[in-house]
Amino acid sequence: MLEADLHQVYGIDLSAPDLLRERSWRWLKVRILGLLSTKSRTHRHFYPPQEAG
Structure with missing residues (x-):
């Protein structure tokens, strides 16, 4: 649910390599x-x- 909403609302793809390490x-x-x-x-x-x- 959160992953889908983050992508739909903010365009954030949590499967992008190192995204969460950089933020x-x-x-x-x-x-x-x-x-x-x-x-x-x-x-x-x-x-x-x-x-x-």
Whole structure:
């Protein structure tokens, strides 16, 4: 879910060699937290749509 959202929203391909070694944990954390404020699978997971009724 996170991998797909990071690719769809930010264009980040986690399978790229050494990507995560070249970036800080803060860099990744900021992007993951950003997924919570955009329409994404991650957002829907933590904030499921309210059922009508």
